Amino acid sequence: MPDAFTPKPEHRFTFGLWTTSNPGRDPFGEPTRPALDPIENIRKMAEIGAWGFNFHDNDLVPFGAGAAERDKIVKNAKKAMTDTGIVCSMATTNLFSHAVFKDGAFTSNDARVRAYAIQKTMHAIDLGVELGAKIYVFWGGREGAEVDLAKDPVESMKRMREALNFLTRYVKDQDYDLTFALEAKPNEPRGDIYLATTGNMLAFIETLDDKAMVGVNPEYAHETMAGLNFQHHVAQAMEAGKLFHIDLNGQKMSRFDQDLRFGSEDLKGALLLVRLLENHSYVGPRHFDAHAYRTEDAEGVWDFARGCMRTYLILKERARKIDDDPEIRALLKEIRNDDEKFEALIEKPGKESAEKLKKAKLNPEELAKRPLRYERLDQLLHEVLMGVRG
Ligand code: GCO
Ligand code: MN
Numbered sequence: 049m050p051d052a053f054t055p056k057p058e059h060r061f062t063f064g065l066w067t068t069s070n071p072g073r074d075p076f077g078e079p080t081r082p083a084l085d086p087i088e089n090i091r092k093m094a095e096i097g098a099w100g101f102n103f104h105d106n107d108l109v110p111f112g113a114g115a116a117e118r119d120k121i122v123k124n125a126k127k128a129m130t131d132t133g134i135v136c137s138m139a140t141t142n143l144f145s146h147a148v149f150k151d152g153a154f155t156s157n158d159a160r161v162r163a164y165a166i167q168k169t170m171h172a173i174d175l176g177v178e179l180g181a182k183i184y185v186f187w188g189g190r191e192g193a194e195v196d197l198a199k200d201p202v203e204s205m206k207r208m209r210e211a212l213n214f215l216t217r218y219v220k221d222q223d224y225d226l227t228f229a230l231e232a233k234p235n236e237p238r239g240d241i242y243l244a245t246t247g248n249m250l251a252f253i254e255t256l257d258d259k260a261m262v263g264v265n266p267e268y269a270h271e272t273m274a275g276l277n278f279q280h281h282v283a284q285a286m287e288a289g290k291l292f293h294i295d296l297n298g299q300k301m302s303r304f305d306q307d308l309r310f311g312s313e314d315l316k317g318a319l320l321l322v323r324l325l326e327n328h329s330y331v332g333p334r335h336f337d338a339h340a341y342r343t344e345d346a347e348g349v350w351d352f353a354r355g356c357m358r359t360y361l362i363l364k365e366r367a368r369k370i371d372d373d374p375e376i377r378a379l380l381k382e383i384r385n386d387d388e389k390f391e392a393l394i395e396k397p398g399k400e401s402a403e404k405l406k407k408a409k410l411n412p413e414e415l416a417k418r419p420l421r422y423e424r425l426d427q428l429l430h431e432v433l434m435g436v437r438g
């Protein structure tokens with residue numbers, strides 16, 4: 049039965065083809081369900097209310113397929129898109145499955161492997177653009193090391209930069225309407241992956257030839273695995289105008305990469321994340337990079353996918369309740385205690401402000417006396433979240 053939390057294309061939810069076709073394989077066990085045909089996958093995503101799909105080149109076109117096979121698959125994908133109205137919102141390259149990438153793609157020590165990785169990416173970009181993708185994600189799962197002696201990490205940064213400069217130039221030369229989003233991860237599958245956090249990526253982007261074309265694709269699980277606060281990373285990317293894409297999922301801290309249903313861990317963190325995206329008018333896709341538990345059959349996969357979207361919409365509604373709650377609003381006002389005089393001073397660096405600030409009467413003992421009622425505030429948030437308030 050449709051209700052207020054039934055996903056619709058206007059909500060801009062997307063899934064990777066690899067997420068809903070995940071067959072439940074893990075490092076210790078064989079698949080527990082058959083992988084889904086990509087075209088059927090696209091049609092089913094549309095049926096459950098997703099706005100778009102994403103794919104790695106080889107999720108759609110098998111590795112090593114010839115031109116005829118490729119064109120046939122593209123034709124079928126386009127037909128599924130026209131029939132259902134679903135769009136292709138993002139594309140990416142599989143630079144991690146094949147053994148050729150066992151020691152990295154863009155950062156391999158072997159220039160022929162690096163060249164092959166760039167060549168594969170150019171073909172994958174062509175494919176993504178043909179299907180209408182506007183965002184291209186780079187996730188360097190194999191760009192890292194276990195034996196740091198073997199690869200100079202400084203040189204690795206240079207190689208990564210060379211590859212991205214080559215590819216931004218390629219996109220410009222082809223006149224493609226495409227932006228890049230870099231996705232950080234601290235480890236897995238490599239012992240350590242270069243550019244481990246969204247913050248590292250933001251700094252790296254500033255060193256590129258065409259930095260305006262490149263943003264980030266933070267993933268909830270990735271910062272969380274490293275014990276970091278994901279919201280803060282997303283906020284920094286947003287404030288820098290670099291949040292081009294986002295990978296939403298669930299994850300316990302300091303574990304292997306779990307890729308759980310969105311909101312299934314740390315519900316409060318998920319709520320504040322949704323609030324952040326909505327209140328700061330994030331316009332990109334709400335992408336879920338997760339997969340169903342190994343226990344599920346084909347139908348359970350769609351329970352998982354629906355669950356991700358419903359949880360997002362429920363949290364969006366809860367976030368609005370929080371922002372509309374009179375007691376929460378009053379508490380926040382009291383806590384913030386905005387002082388226009390000092391705000392204006394700090395906002396305006398220069399000799400005049402510095403002089404004024406040096407002379408200003410500020411008594412730390414007095415300032416420290418002001419209580420901050422965070423206990424009450426956080427309890428109210430919990431009560432809204434738990435559904436007994438608002
Ligand atoms: C992971 C990553 C990937 C990427 C995907 C897109 O941990 O495996 O999150 O799922 O997001 O490869 O590039
Ligand atoms: Mn991931």
Ligand code: MN
Nearest residue numbers: 231267295337
């Ligand atoms: Mn991801």
